[in-house]
Amino acid sequence: xLRTPGALSFLLPGFAARQPFAMLTIGIVLLVQHxxxxxxxxxxxxxxxxxxxxxxxxxxxxxxDRFGQRAVLIPGVLIHSAAVATLTALALAGAPxxxxxxxAVPAGASVPQIGPMVRARWAAKLEGSPLMSTAAAFESVTDxxxxxxGPVLATALCTGVHPAAGxxxxxxxxxxxxxxxxxxxxxxxxxxxxxxxxxGPRVSALSIPGVRVLAxxxxxxxxxxxxMQVSLxxxxxxxxxxxxxxxxxxxxxxxNMLAGIACGxxxxxxxxxxxxxxxxxxxxxxASLLWSVHSVALLGALGLVVGLxxxxxxxxxxxIVETLVPANARTEAFTWxxxxxxxxxxxxxxxxxxxxxxxxxxTGFLVPLVGTALALATLLALRSxxxxxxxxxxxxxxxxxxxxxxVD
Numbered sequence: 001x002l003r004t005p006g007a008l009s010f011l012l013p014g015f016a017a018r019q020p021f022a023m024l025t026i027g028i029v030l031l032v033q034h035x036x037x038x039x040x041x042x043x044x045x046x047x048x049x050x051x052x053x054x055x056x057x058x059x060x061x062x063x064x065d066r067f068g069q070r071a072v073l074i075p076g077v078l079i080h081s082a083a084v085a086t087l088t089a090l091a092l093a094g095a096p097x098x099x100x101x102x103x104a105v106p107a108g109a110s111v112p113q114i115g116p117m118v119r120a121r122w123a124a125k126l127e128g129s130p131l132m133s134t135a136a137a138f139e140s141v142t143d144x145x146x147x148x149x150g151p152v153l154a155t156a157l158c159t160g161v162h163p164a165a166g167x168x169x170x171x172x173x174x175x176x177x178x179x180x181x182x183x184x185x186x187x188x189x190x191x192x193x194x195x196x197x198x199x200g201p202r203v204s205a206l207s208i209p210g211v212r213v214l215a216x217x218x219x220x221x222x223x224x225x226x227x228m229q230v231s232l233x234x235x236x237x238x239x240x241x242x243x244x245x246x247x248x249x250x251x252x253x254x255x256n257m258l259a260g261i262a263c264g265x266x267x268x269x270x271x272x273x274x275x276x277x278x279x280x281x282x283x284x285x286x287a288s289l290l291w292s293v294h295s296v297a298l299l300g301a302l303g304l305v306v307g308l309x310x311x312x313x314x315x316x317x318x319x320i321v322e323t324l325v326p327a328n329a330r331t332e333a334f335t336w337x338x339x340x341x342x343x344x345x346x347x348x349x350x351x352x353x354x355x356x357x358x359x360x361x362x363t364g365f366l367v368p369l370v371g372t373a374l375a376l377a378t379l380l381a382l383r384s385x386x387x388x389x390x391x392x393x394x395x396x397x398x399x400x401x402x403x404x405x406x407v408d
Contacts, residue, residue: 001126001131001134001135001138004125004126004131005125006125006186006187007122007125007187009184009186009187010118010121010181010184010187010188011118013177013180013181013183013184014114014117014118014121014181015142016173016177016180016181017112017114017173017174017177017178017180017181018114018115018118018142018143018146018177019146019149019150019173019177020150020169020170020171020173020174020177021111021114021115021146021150022146022149022150022151022154023150023151023153023154023166023167023169023170023173024049024084024107024108024111024167024170025046025049025050025226025229025345025349026150026151026154026155026166026229026233026249027154027158027166027167027170028042028045028046028049028087028104028167029042029043029046029229029230029233029349029353030042030154030155030158030159030163030166030233031088031091031092031158031163031164031166031167032045032046032091032100033233034158034163035091035092035094035163036097038353038357039230039233039234039353039356039357040350040353040354040356040357041097041353042353043230043349043350043351043352043353043354044097044101044350044353045097045100045101045104046104046346046349046350047346047347047349047350048101048104048105048108048346049104049105049107049108049111049346050108050222050226050342050343050345050346050347050349051108051342051343051346052104052105052106052107052108052109053108053109053111053339053342053343053346054339054340054342054343054346055109055339055343056108056109056110056339057111057113057116057335057336057338057339057342058205058206058332058335058336058339060072060076060113060335061113061116061205061331061332061333061334061335061336062204062205062329062331062332062335064113064117064120064331064332065120065189065328065329065330065331065332068188069117069120069182069188069189069331070182070183070185070188073112073117073178073179073181073182074178074179074182076110076111076112076178077110077112077174077175077178077179077182078175079106079110080106080107080110080111080112080171080174080175080178081171081172081174081175083103083106083107083110084107084167084170084171084174085168085171086103086107087100087103087104087107087167088164088167088168088171090103091164092163092164108342111342112174112178113331113334113335113338114177114178114181115139115142115143115334115338116331116334116335116337116338117181117188117331118139118142119135119136119139119318119330119334120189120330120331120334121187121188121189122135122136122139123189123322123330124189125187132319132322133315133319136315136316136318136319136322137260137261137263137311137315138260139318140256140260140263140311140314140315140318141257141260141261141311143260143314145253145257151229151245151246151249151250151253152246152247152249152250153166153169154166154167154169154170155243155245155246155249156246157169159242159243189330189331204329204332205325205329205330205332205333205336206332206336208324208325208333209382209385210320210321210324210385210386210387211321211324211325211333211336211337212385213378213379213382213383213385213386214317214320214321214337214340214386215336215337215339215340216340216375216378216379217276217280217313217317217375217378217379218314218317218337218338218340218341218344218375219340219341219343219344219347219371219375220280220283220344220371220372220373220374220375220376221283221310221313221314221341221344221372221375222340222341222342222343222344222345222346222347222348222371223344223345223347223348223367223368223370223371223372223375224283224287224306224310224348224368224371224372225341225344225345225348226344226345226346226347226348226349226352226367227290227348227349227351227352227364227365227366227367227368227371228249228252228290228303228306228365228368229249229345229349230348230349230352230353230356230364231290231352231356231361231362231364231365231367232245232248232249232252232299232303233245234352234353234356234360234361234364235248235299235361235362236248237361238360238361239296241296244296247300248296248299248300248303249303251300251303251304251307252303252304252306252307253307254304254307255303255304255305255306255307255308255310256307256308256310256311256314257307257311258307258308258311259307259308259309259310259311259312260311260314260315262311263311263312263315272316272319272320272323272386273320273383273386273387275312275316276312276313276316276317276320276379276386277376277379277380277383278312279309279311279312279313279316280313280372280375280376280379281376282309282312283306283309283310283313283372283376284369284372284373284376286302286305286306286308286309287306287365287368287369287371287372288369288373289302290302290303290306290365290368290369291362291363291365291366291369292362293362293365294362306368317337318334318337320386321333321334321337324386344371347371348367348368348371351364351367352364352365352367355367
């Protein structure tokens with residue numbers, strides 16, 4: 001896969017540009033909790049960022065599909081860096097909550113969608129290739145490495161340097177990494193204004209039923225990320241060891257990364273729909289045990305298991321998108337899924353923060369349980385909508401192309 005012509009030219013800058021993504025939420029939580037003393041308030045501000053990202057990310061993806069990734073990225077990283085700097089300054093100045101919410105909206109809305117853009121470049125390079133599932137696994141590993149490094153780095157900066165250092169680093173990395181990625185023009189997919197004739201009629205990714213089902217499934221995954229972030233932070237504070245937060249979240253994300261490596265190495269004989277449901281069922285069972293654990297060692301072990309269960313669901317979901325969505329709407333589709341994770345994370349951060357304030361850290365872990373259980377029920381009820389529509393793919397790729405379809 002790595003020998004694909006031009007792959008390294010977008011992989012390396014893409015890797016650098018996506019590192020700040022996992023730093024934003026935890027950076028906001030740690031800074032606002034420091035200035036207000038409330039996990040509920042910190043979670044609410046972080047949630048505002050997540051909700052705005054979930055709402056605006058698909059529009060960013062749609063614009064990238066139409067006008068090209070560079071045209072969207074350059075103004076996006078500039079706006080994001082300015083918005084995060086403003087939010088940081090307001091928090092340090094003790095500004096009222098309404099001002100923090102006001103600054104959080106553009107900070108979330110302008111988050112650069114580097115991951116979906118890299119996935120769209122892979123899809124353009126590997127159209128119809130069996131290596132596409134390997135690329136999806138590779139991207140999941142890269143994402144999870146980001147979620148290993150990002151929270152640990154942000155926590156270390158906020159607790160060891162200054163409460164605002166995590167957000168300052170996030171804004172700086174986003175600016176320079178995003179501009180570097182945007183400079184890689186040769187590997188970006190042909191956008192709608194260039195490829196409209198060959199790519200078929202434009203469709204909205206959300207108009208495809210399978211994308212809507214996957215978005216609901218990814219809401220549940222977001223509830224795990226958000227619930228774990230806040231609840232692990234509250235748990236570490238509760239036991240008087242705030243530094244354990246980065247370690248515990250790093251173990252959780254490392255499990256996800258290891259599972260992603262394994263998924264990429266396996267030649268699957270089970271169809272993607274079955275893999276998605278089985279992986280999600282395992283995630284739900286593992287998440288259901290978090291609230292009952294009260295020691296660092298056991299919570300680390302269980303967090304590792306939860307992480308191991310997330311990667312198969314994420315990888316398979318992104319792989320299914322490639323079979324459902326025509327090429328001229330894939331960046332939008334990937335951003336809908338990324339936005340769904342952010343929205344689920346935002347809701348989970350808010351609810352888990354309120355529960356942790358009122359009833360202790362362990363109750364915050366109920367959020368991943370509820371989120372994954374509801375999403376699993378939706379997947380089971382609507383799994384038939386995840387089957388690829390062969391006729392739609394033929395229309396999207398052009399008459400005369402043979403389209404392989406895997407049936408569960």
